[in-house]
Amino acid sequence: MKAVTVVGGGFSGLATAYYLSRAGIPVEIVEKTERLGGLIATLQTPHGPVETAAIGMRNSARVDAVCRDLGLRMLSSTRSSSRARYIYRQRPRRWPLNPGEWLALVARFATATARGSRRPRPLETVEQWGARVLGPRATRWLVAPTLQGMYAGDPACLSASLVLGARGRPARPAGKGVVAPARGMQQLVDALESRLRTREVSIRLNTPARLDGSTPTVICTSACDAAECLRDVAPAASQALSTIDMLPLVRVTAFYPDGETHQRGRGILFPRGGDIRALGVLCNTNVFPDRGGRYSESWIYGGAADRDVVHLSEDDLGAVMDRDRQLLCGRRVPPAARLVHRWRAALPHYDLQLESVRACGFDLPKGVFLAGNYVGGIGVSMLLEQAAAVATRVGEMA
Ligand SMILES: Cc1cc2nc3c(=O)[nH]c(=O)nc-3n(C[C@H](O)[C@H](O)[C@H](O)COP(=O)(O)OP(=O)(O)OC[C@H]3O[C@@H](n4cnc5c(N)ncnc54)[C@H](O)[C@@H]3O)c2cc1C
Structure with a gap:
C-alpha cells in the first residue's frame, strides 16, 4: 500500500x-x-x-x-477533592443554585423526561435547551458557566446537540x-x-x-x-x-509563594456578566498534587465573549489576572512567576x-x-x- x-x-x-x-x-x-x-x-x-x-x-x-x-x-x-469544580456566585460554590432553584430544576427536568423532550433538538442552542429543560436560573448559573469553561463558546450560539448529545462519548471509562x-x-x-x-x-x-x-x-x-x-x-x-x-484563548499561569492561600478543588468557573473577566481558573497543583513544584493556577481568558483579550500585552494580561484574583481572594498577592500563552485560533466554536x-x-x-x-x-x-x-x-x- x-x-x-x-x-x-x-x-x-x-x-x-x-x-x-x-x-x-x-x-x-x-x-x-x-x-x-x-x-x-x-x-x-x-x-x-x-x-x-x-x-x-x-x-x-x-x-x-x-x-x-x-x-x-x-x-x-x-480524589474527590481534586475533582470538585466550583461556580462563582458572589463566592465560589460547589452547588451554585439555592434550594428553590434546585427544586424548580428537578421539576422541569422530570417533566421534560416524562414528556420525552429532554434531549436537545436539532439546531437548538444551549441557552434554548437550558431554558426549556432546566429553567433560566439553572441555565445562567450552572449550564452556561460549565459549558463556557469547557468550550469557550457563547451559550446563545453553542449547539446543544453537539455539546450535550451522548453520541460518540468514549465507552466504558477505565x-x-x-x-x-x-x-x-x-x-x-x-x-x-x-x-x-x-x-x-x-x-x-x-x-x-x-x-x-x-x-x-x-x-x-x-x-x-x-x-x-x-x-x-x-x-x-x-x-x-x-x-x-475559531475562538481565541489566553492562558495565564502563575506560581505563588509558599504559604499563599490555595483555592480548593479543580478550579472555579465564572459566569459572564460579573466583575471577573476570566472564563475560569484551574488550580493545577490540586489536580495533580504529586507532580511537585510550587502551587500554581492557570487563568483562562477569551472565547466567544471576549475575543479582543488575545491582543493585550503581557503586562496588561498580568494586571487583568491580578485584579480578577483580588476580586476572588480579597487581596492582591504578586506571583513568584507568570507565563502567558495565547492562541488566536485555539478551538472551534x-x-x-x-x-x-x-x-x-x-x-x-x-x-x-x-x-x-x-x-x-x-x-x-x-x-x-x-x-x-x-x-x-x-x-x-x-
Ligand atoms: C488552553 C487550552 C486548554 C485545553 N485543555 C484541555 C484539557 O484540559 N483536556 C483536554 O482533553 N483538552 C484540552 N484542550 C483541547 C486540546 O488540547 C486540543 O483539542 C488538542 O490538543 C488539539 O489537537 P490537534 O492535534 O487536533 O490540533 P493542533 O494541536 O492544533 O495540531 C494541529 C497541527 O497541525 C499543524 N498544521 C496545520 N496546518 C498544517 C499544514 N498545512 N501542514 C502541516 N502541518 C500543519 C499545526 O502546526 C499543528 O502542529 C485545551 C485546549 C486549549 C487551547
Missing part, C-alpha cells in the same frame, strides 16, 4: 499515525512547524511544570490502553477523573513520537503540506488550516470548513454553524480523511477515539 500522509503533528496527527502504523500501514507525518504536539506542550520551569493547552485527559479504556502500551506512568485526579503523564502532556507527545520512530514512520518537520490527491491523506489540523489545505483539491469542502468559527456544517458532511476527494477537534470532540480522549476510527476507515480502503 502507498504510504498514508498525515498532515499535522499535533495530538490528532500523532494518534492517527499511531493507529495506522500499528495496523502495518506505512505513514508519513508532515508538520509545518519545528515541533510536534501542536497546541500541547509542557514547559519545565524552575517553579514547576506549565502546560500550554490540555493539562490532562478524561480517563477512558482507550486512554488507559494507549498509555500502558507506551509505558507511561500516569497521575490520576481520583476510572473516573482526569489522567496525565507524570511529567506532563509533553511526555505523551514524546512517547508517541518515539513509538512512531521505532515503527519507522517518517516525520517531516517545517513542512507545510501540499495536497495533490496522489496519496491517501488524513488531515489532522485545525478547521481553518484544513480549509487552507483543501483549497485547490476540494473547494466545496474548503469553503464549508472556512465557515467554522461548537455552535449552530458547526452543527450545520457537520450535518451536511464534507465533500472530500477519494482517499482524503479529516480528523481534528472540530470533527468529533474537543478533548484529547475524544481525539484518540477519532484517531482509531479514522485509521480503521483508511485500513478498510487499503
Whole structure:
C-alpha cells in the first residue's frame, strides 16, 4: 500500500499515525512547524511544570490502553477533592443554585423526561435547551458557566446537540477523573513520537503540506488550516470548513509563594456578566498534587465573549489576572512567576454553524480523511477515539 500522509503533528496527527502504523500501514507525518504536539506542550520551569493547552485527559479504556502500551506512568485526579469544580456566585460554590432553584430544576427536568423532550433538538442552542429543560436560573448559573469553561463558546450560539448529545462519548471509562503523564502532556507527545520512530514512520518537520490527491491523506489540523489545505483539491469542502468559527484563548499561569492561600478543588468557573473577566481558573497543583513544584493556577481568558483579550500585552494580561484574583481572594498577592500563552485560533466554536456544517458532511476527494477537534470532540480522549476510527476507515480502503 502507498504510504498514508498525515498532515499535522499535533495530538490528532500523532494518534492517527499511531493507529495506522500499528495496523502495518506505512505513514508519513508532515508538520509545518519545528515541533510536534501542536497546541500541547509542557514547559519545565524552575517553579514547576506549565502546560500550554490540555493539562490532562478524561480517563477512558482507550486512554488507559494507549498509555500502558507506551509505558507511561500516569497521575490520576481520583480524589474527590481534586475533582470538585466550583461556580462563582458572589463566592465560589460547589452547588451554585439555592434550594428553590434546585427544586424548580428537578421539576422541569422530570417533566421534560416524562414528556420525552429532554434531549436537545436539532439546531437548538444551549441557552434554548437550558431554558426549556432546566429553567433560566439553572441555565445562567450552572449550564452556561460549565459549558463556557469547557468550550469557550457563547451559550446563545453553542449547539446543544453537539455539546450535550451522548453520541460518540468514549465507552466504558477505565476510572473516573482526569489522567496525565507524570511529567506532563509533553511526555505523551514524546512517547508517541518515539513509538512512531521505532515503527519507522517518517516525520517531516517545517513542512507545510501540499495536497495533490496522489496519496491517501488524513488531515489532522485545525478547521481553518484544513480549509487552507483543501483549497485547490476540494473547494466545496474548503469553503464549508472556512465557515467554522475559531475562538481565541489566553492562558495565564502563575506560581505563588509558599504559604499563599490555595483555592480548593479543580478550579472555579465564572459566569459572564460579573466583575471577573476570566472564563475560569484551574488550580493545577490540586489536580495533580504529586507532580511537585510550587502551587500554581492557570487563568483562562477569551472565547466567544471576549475575543479582543488575545491582543493585550503581557503586562496588561498580568494586571487583568491580578485584579480578577483580588476580586476572588480579597487581596492582591504578586506571583513568584507568570507565563502567558495565547492562541488566536485555539478551538472551534461548537455552535449552530458547526452543527450545520457537520450535518451536511464534507465533500472530500477519494482517499482524503479529516480528523481534528472540530470533527468529533474537543478533548484529547475524544481525539484518540477519532484517531482509531479514522485509521480503521483508511485500513478498510487499503
Ligand atoms: C488552553 C487550552 C486548554 C485545553 N485543555 C484541555 C484539557 O484540559 N483536556 C483536554 O482533553 N483538552 C484540552 N484542550 C483541547 C486540546 O488540547 C486540543 O483539542 C488538542 O490538543 C488539539 O489537537 P490537534 O492535534 O487536533 O490540533 P493542533 O494541536 O492544533 O495540531 C494541529 C497541527 O497541525 C499543524 N498544521 C496545520 N496546518 C498544517 C499544514 N498545512 N501542514 C502541516 N502541518 C500543519 C499545526 O502546526 C499543528 O502542529 C485545551 C485546549 C486549549 C487551547
